Amino acid sequence: MKTEKLYYQDPYLGRFTASILHKGKDEQGQFYVVLDQTAFYPTGGGQPHDTGTLDDIEVYNVVEIDGKIRHYLNGTLDKDQECVGEIDWERRLDHMQQHAGQHILSAAFEEEYGYKTVSFHLGKELCSIDLATDLLTKEEALAVENIANIIIIENRPIETRWVTKDELIHYRLRKKVSVSQNIRLVIIPDFDYNGCGGTHPNSTGQVGSIEILHWENHKKHTRLYFVCGKRVRHQLHEKHQVIQGLTAILSTPQEQLIEATKRVIEQTRELENTVKDLKLQLIDYEAASLMEKYTNQIGFRLIEQVFENRTMPEIQQLAKNITAKSTNTLVFFVNETIDKLQIVCACGSDVPMKMNQVLKQVLPRINGKGGGTDTIAQGGGEKLVTGKELMAELVKELD
Template sequence: MNSEKLYYQDQYITSFTANVLKSEIDDQGRYYVVLDQTAFYPTGGGQPHDLGMLNDINVYGVEEIEGEIRHFTEEPIEIDTMCTGEIEWERRFDHMQQHAGQHILSAAFVEEFDYKTASFHLGKEICSIDLDVANLSEGEATRVENLANDMILDNRPIETKWVTEEELSNYKLRKELSVSENIRLVIIPEFDYNGCGGTHPSTTGQVSAIKVLHWEKQKKKTRVYFVCGKRVMKQLSEKHQVIQGLTSLLSAPQENLEKAANQVLQQSKQYEKEITDLKMHLIKYEAKALLEQAQLINGQKMVQAVFQNRPVPELQHLAKVIVANTNDTVVLFVNENVQKLQMVCAKGSDLSLSMNQLVKQVLPIINGKGGGTDSIAQGGGDKLVSAEGLMEKLVKSI
């Protein structure tokens, strides 16, 4: 059931009337209608679908399925109804700017370095292309961005043309086509010739500007992130606000922000080292105090302690310091946090007990996991018993 595609006749149409040819519910329970003509662009070719209204009913999705352009609506619309459609123009024009900008940028990469575009993603905030090249330099990106913006300043026409497969030899296409019929070319004369089914402005000047933001390696390709049109100003505004905030926080002008931030990071690393050193000193005193409180239980000297929200590595270190200062003592630590119970068990070198076996014997009561060596072991699990109950089980298991 074919619909007349008004968005190909005039991409600037924002309102239209149409008759409902089909009104159904799909297998996902979504209402949809098929119209005799439509200005709603369906998802395709890397470009998201339009949004808008049909008879004041929200259209939240548009897809071309089995040859039909389906308009997904929040409420059903009866068949043979005459509809008035309204396109959300700001979204449509943004997509036109981004899509045309991608054509210009991709063509500029080919023009300057013969770097071909493998794929394109038009995101809600940022767009990206994947280049068939493993690395991209700062100089290359700047050179391409400058050429792309020169094309915009030239305000060249952006033309569309339907051609046959036989006529393709008359055009220097940027990449091979994926279709052999209903071929639509988007042309920027003497710069870019590309098969595309998307919507674009009528001139390059309406793209306004292109800004390459950053890029990253993607296997053997390079993913380039960029924005066009109004998104450039939005990015500039957001980044300026961040810079102003950092300028105030770091008490440094914009040109010295990187230096000031590095100084703060270096100072933070130094503080972290000093804090770690101080913790190690405190642990030595804590170990001494706990060892002095050791009790003889069933003939075995034990150090027992229940903690709240202590990092397990810290408790492991504390246990090691204790057993390093005594050969005949067992150390039993239980740690309780919001979500789980944890244990750390260690022993002096003269004892024949296995802490690994001890932990594994107790873990089932908290549905836990863990392990270690004969000298020290640890584990954790669900809070199915109290911390004191878990400690009691450890003591009884020795």
């Protein structure tokens, strides 16, 4: 026996009584019940399922399988005959507003610019449609948003009608229906005729308003994000809080926020460049200091240094600076952090050694990985020894 769909008879029905036809568990061991009738809308047609309670037990998922609607519960029903169901009305109304808003928006895009809607997603916070165009302008989006909100202000009726396949010729459908039986049309007279199995309010005015947020290219289409009804107020409140916070931080009125933000970004870039230049100067000074500290040994100069918590780019640059200034200098750097060791080996052109080979010999000592060229190599691994012990291993390679 199939479940009677009360949500089609009255989408505003929030509480109902039903007889229990079946109780069971699915393949994942999740408990569900099937009722003779229900106001719970199951997932389908781009619209998420309703939630609520059956005899005060939470209904967290609703799916339709072969005409039978399963209500998944966080608990079990002891009764075998009747139960009382109650849907989460705020969630249902939200879904009705978003779904009807999508119909209005899609019809407006197609009517005004010929852009068909190829898919629809009703998300928890945002909704989106994919439009069959790879280019959407701000002027087009604003024009469609205005048309959609005029349709809402006019408070046109939203009708539903069950028709046969042969009766479809009497309607100017926005797209072909996907079924041949039990065809349900959602109609906004003289504006939109569309096959749909979702829930909708009985007039466009109850959608409240539609706000287009932004859009992006997606697989040769345009994915457009929007909100309707209560979500518009939520977005307005959220964005107002952000703007108020920025006006306080930047000490700038709302209408000047963009220019103020641009100035801050530009100043930040200038400061970052200054810091970068100063770091390079410090590294150059450090390179000169290390070259003075170490003198020639066995035909070339060996500079060995163990650092703590330096960045790899810094010590790599330091090694490059040294070997660029002195062709007969060999550099061994070890950087020690809380949980790992890092190595940089570098040499000038007059040093008869291959840095990638030296690194390869010591990396197994720390279960490390790395690589490089004959003149500079780098790697890292686990902190299985101290930085000084690893340096000793590197120096041994000179013997």
